[in-house]
Amino acid sequence: MTAATLPVAEPRARFVDLLAAEWLKFWSLRSTPWFLLLAGLAVVGFNVGSAYDHYRNWQYYDAESQANFVANGLPLVDAFTSNAELILLLATSALGALAVTGEYGSGSIRTTFAAVPARGSVMAAKACVVAVVLTAFGAVVAGVSFWLSQALLSARDAGVSIDHPGAWRVVVASALLAPVSGLVGAAIGAVVRHSATAVIGGVVVLPLLPTFFSEGRYWSATIRHALPERAWRELTRTVDWGGTPYPMTTGGAWTVYAVWAAVAFVLTVVAVRHRDQ
């Protein structure tokens, strides 16, 4: 037998090894834990700040406002405010994008793909790590936000427990917005392969795009309701004020989350298949 045909002894390729490698790469950057910590503090800070405003100004509300505070759904508004949601979208989509574009910016993507020619598997592992980390991140910030905001409001007898109708939905929908947004960022990163462009892309697609479409026309409302940011608003809305000609459903909103996550995942994997690296 000649050297040219000598087989190389090789253990079976396992996806779990790629997960372990991507996990290691994700946490081996010093900026990652700091970024998550600061983003988490900002999100929790906006929510607690809103609850604190209600707590501090409680004495100035008239009796009717005080009596209807819970019925109007305000405790759950404080549990996760739209300001906190904006910060969450920006931070998580940027993190997802940078997890991918960081490799292109540094050129390490070539080292990665030369070591693992199964490119799609690498990107799938990367997306899984982003999704898992951000699900945990979302759970922590949404859970802590709910707990702290309701603890503050309870001092005015205006807080609700997690058993309150819609409370779980607000917490879970806010928590899961993190991995959905992170996967969207990763997909944009895999397509554009440039850090600044990908981060801006995340801003345009997630918080900005819904503002271009109104609720007034059917086609416009349909597009608007298919966007993850609107899905979060629907899922965290606990009082039906009416007035929307084409209302959205809770089931539809969960579906939007699932479809965006799935499509983003597939796009991240497929984007690297045929292009030169």
Next chain:
Amino acid sequence: MGRCGERVADGSVDGVIEVNELTKRYGGTTAVNGLTFTVRSGRVTGFLGPNGAGKSTTLRLILGLNAPTSGTVTVHGRPFRDHRRGLRHVGALLDAGDVHGGRTARAHLTALAVANRIPRTRVAQVLAEVGLSGAAGRRIGGFSLGMRQRLGIAAALLGDPPVLLFDEPLNGLDPEGVQWVRGLFRGLAAEGRTVFVSSHLMSEMEHTADELVVVGRGELIAAESLPEFAARGGSHSVTVVTPEPAALAAALTAEGGTVREADGVLSVTGLKAAAIGELALRQGVPLHELTPRASLEEAFMELTADRVEYTAGGAR
């Protein structure tokens, strides 16, 4: 370091990297044009060409990072991208900068090892082999180019692969590092591995390569052994310094040599250094210097210059 020395057992010289009619165009630019050559095992093959000759593109095509416009390239008969994991098949250093500066050397190598199911203990081994053990915990961003080259070589060695590719590995290395890399390449080839090393400097290959693949403007100029390539450089010349240049010049001319004199230094063609030394001894002429001039550099310059001229003037 646990290499498989038995690969060299039969001194096999079979083609390992087979490049066949390989062409790569980027838009209107042709980076590689109909390239065909074979790289064999058990020897160091230099991949030589001026800047922009298509060397890096060819290496990326071998690794499947870029797809060819036409033609094929295989390693051990298979396109490299057919492998699910690569490091046990081909170890490559394409660009020392292809790393994330925020990671430590150890983290960088560990991630590569883990993805390929290579034991983590191997990381410390390769770091020691390239002399980076002391810098294992430091971030790559603070590394000099020479240290990055060593790290890239460590990554290439991780999987103990039978085939190794290096793109300009000597850039940024100190003289000690250059010596070490040459010894390393020779050692890897002696173990029966296929070692393919690119460079734009002939002088770097002169003491390292057994075989040469020379390209210019994306086209093959030569694929042959080092001595064969050197012979293309026309006449070999020998530099001779003597206190009696006139006497020696006359004797050399009588012996059939052609002598040019400048500032008392003779430049002799048509006679080998050994013959000149023996002649000087017979004539009783003292010699202060007797240096055969390598014509590799000349051959390289001539051939690549021809190629540039040819492509610039000819129809493409």
